[in-house]
Amino acid sequence: MADPLLKAARDAARSDMFKARMAELIAFRTDATATDAQIDPYLDHIGGWLSALGFDLHRLKADGYPFLVARRIEDPALPTLLSYSHGDVVPGMAGRWVDSRDPWALTEADGLWYGRGIADNKGQFLVNLTALDTVLGHQGALGANVIWLIEMGEEIGSPGLAQLCATHRDLLRADLLLASDGPRVEADTPTLFLGARGGVTFRLDLHLREGGRHSGNFGGALRNPALVLAHALTTITDRNGALQIPDWTPGTVPGATRAALDGLTPAGGAIDPDWGVPDLTPAERIHAWSSAEILALHAGDPPRPVNAIPPGASAWVQLRYAPGTPDTDLSGALRRHLDLHGFQDITIAEDGPTFRASQTPVDHPAVQVAVASATRRMGRPPVVLPSLGGSLPNDIFREGLGLPTIWVPHSYPNCAQHAPDEHLPAALFPDATALMAGMMVDIAAAGKSALT
Numbered sequence: 001m002a003d004p005l006l007k008a009a010r011d012a013a014r015s016d017m018f019k020a021r022m023a024e025l026i027a028f029r030t031d032a033t034a035t036d037a038q039i040d041p042y043l044d045h046i047g048g049w050l051s052a053l054g055f056d057l058h059r060l061k062a063d064g065y066p067f068l069v070a071r072r073i074e075d076p077a078l079p080t081l082l083s084y085s086h087g088d089v090v091p092g093m094a095g096r097w098v099d100s101r102d103p104w105a106l107t108e109a110d111g112l113w114y115g116r117g118i119a120d121n122k123g124q125f126l127v128n129l130t131a132l133d134t135v136l137g138h139q140g141a142l143g144a145n146v147i148w149l150i151e152m153g154e155e156i157g158s159p160g161l162a163q164l165c166a167t168h169r170d171l172l173r174a175d176l177l178l179a180s181d182g183p184r185v186e187a188d189t190p191t192l193f194l195g196a197r198g199g200v201t202f203r204l205d206l207h208l209r210e211g212g213r214h215s216g217n218f219g220g221a222l223r224n225p226a227l228v229l230a231h232a233l234t235t236i237t238d239r240n241g242a243l244q245i246p247d248w249t250p251g252t253v254p255g256a257t258r259a260a261l262d263g264l265t266p267a268g269g270a271i272d273p274d275w276g277v278p279d280l281t282p283a284e285r286i287h288a289w290s291s292a293e294i295l296a297l298h299a300g301d302p303p304r305p306v307n308a309i310p311p312g313a314s315a316w317v318q319l320r321y322a323p324g325t326p327d328t329d330l331s332g333a334l335r336r337h338l339d340l341h342g343f344q345d346i347t348i349a350e351d352g353p354t355f356r357a358s359q360t361p362v363d364h365p366a367v368q369v370a371v372a373s374a375t376r377r378m379g380r381p382p383v384v385l386p387s388l389g390g391s392l393p394n395d396i397f398r399e400g401l402g403l404p405t406i407w408v409p410h411s412y413p414n415c416a417q418h419a420p421d422e423h424l425p426a427a428l429f430p431d432a433t434a435l436m437a438g439m440m441v442d443i444a445a446a447g448k449s450a451l452t
C-alpha cells in the first residue's frame with residue numbers, strides 16, 4: 001500500500017517550487033571568496049523559508065563568522081532534533097565545466113541537475129527543508145522540536161562552529177543530531193553514517209645544505225635528501241598502502257562495526273581490492289580504520305630537473321584516522337616512528353586544517369530507531385556506515401554537545417563535489433525527501449526515551 005506521507009514528499013520534490021528554490025540557492029555565490037555582501041543575503045533568503053514554517057531566527061557570530069540558528073519549538077517536552085547544513089561552497093571553477101555550464105545556475109541534462117553546491121550542501125538542505133514542509137502540511141505538526149544550525153564556513157574547516165556550540169548550549173539543546181551531508185554508497189541506496197574519520201596533515205622536511213651539489217662531482221658520496229625522505233615515507237605504510245604506525249590506528253574494529261560493514265563494497269566500487277591493510281575488508285579500511293596518504297612531494301625543480309643533488313626535500317603526509325584512535329599525540333607518534341627507523345633529522349610540522357574523529361556507536365538506540373524507519377518506509381534496510389571516510393564537524397555535535405549523531409546523506413559517489421560539473425540525479429531528490437520525511441516522523445513518534 002502506498003505510504004501517503006512518502007507520496008506527498010516525492011510530489012513536493014518533483015514540484016516547480018522545489019526546482020525554483022534549488023536554482024535560487026545555487027545562484028548565491030557563497031564560495032570561500034564570498035564577502036558578507038553575499039553570505040548575509042543567503043542567510044536572509046533561507047531564513048525567510050524557515051520563518052514561514054514557524055522557526056524563530058537567531059543570527060549569530062562566533063570567531064567573526066556568521067551563523068543562523070533557527071528554532072521551531074512545538075512543546076519543550078517533545079524530543080528535539082538538531083539539524084545542520086552549510087551554505088558555503090567550494091569555488092565555482094567557471095570555465096572548466098562541460099558545455100560551458102555556469103556553476104551558479106541550475107542546469108539539467110540527461111536526468112542530472114548541475115550547479116555548484118547542489119550536492120555539497122545546498123541541495124541536501126533543500127531536501128530536508130522540503131521533507132519537514134511536507135510533514136507539517138501532511139499532519140499539521142511534527143511531534144518534535146527542530147533546531148536548524150547553518151554555517152557558512154564548512155569548506156574552510158568550520159571556523160567558529162565549536163565556539164558557537166560551546167557558547168550557545170542552551171539555544172542548541174537537543175536529543176539527536178539528524179543532518180545531511182556527503183554521499184550515499186550508491187545513488188539508489190539509502191545510507192546512514194554515524195560519524196567521521198579525523199584528518200591531519202603533516203609536512204615532513206629534510207633540509208641538508210644550503211644549495212644543490214653537482215650530481216656528477218658529488219653523486220654517490222653525499223646524502224640525497226629526496227632519497228632519504230623517500231625511504232622514510234616507505235616506513236609509514238607497506239608497499240600495499242597498509243599503515244605501519246600502530247598508534248595511528250584504533251587497534252581493533254568493534255564487532256558491531258564489522259557487522260554493519262559486512263558485504264559492503266565501498267566508494268562505489270572504485271577501489272583497488274588488494275590495496276590496504278590485509279586483514280580488513282575494503283569497507284573496513286575506509287570506514288573503520290586509519291590510512292596515510294602522500295598528498296604532495298617536493299625536491300629539486302620539477303618538471304625541469306637540473307644535474308644536482310637537491311639541498312632539501314619535503315612531503316605532505318595526510319593521516320585519516322578512524323574513531324577510536326587515541327588522538328592527543330598523533331604528531332608525537334609519527335616522531336617516535338621516524339626516530340625508531342633512524343630518521344631523526346626529518347622535521348615534522350602540522351600543516352592545514354585538522355578534523356577530529358568521532359562516532360556514535362552502531363548499536364545506539366537512536367540509530368536503531370532511524371534504521372527501523374528507513375527499513376519500513378523504503379522497503380529495505382539502509383546501509384549503515386559507522387563513520388564517513390572523509391571528515392565532517394561531527395565531533396562538535398557528538399563530543400561538544402553530547403548528542404547521538406545520525407547523518408543521512410543525499411548525494412552519491414559520482415557527484416563531482418569539489419570539482420567542475422557538480423551534479424545530482426534528479427531521481428534522487430524525491431527518494432531522499434521521502435526517506436527524510438518518514439524518518440523525521442518516526443523519530444518524533446519514538447519519543448525522547450527511545451533516543452538515549
Ligand SMILES: [Zn+2]
Pocket residue numbers: 090120155417418
Ligand atoms: Zn564540501
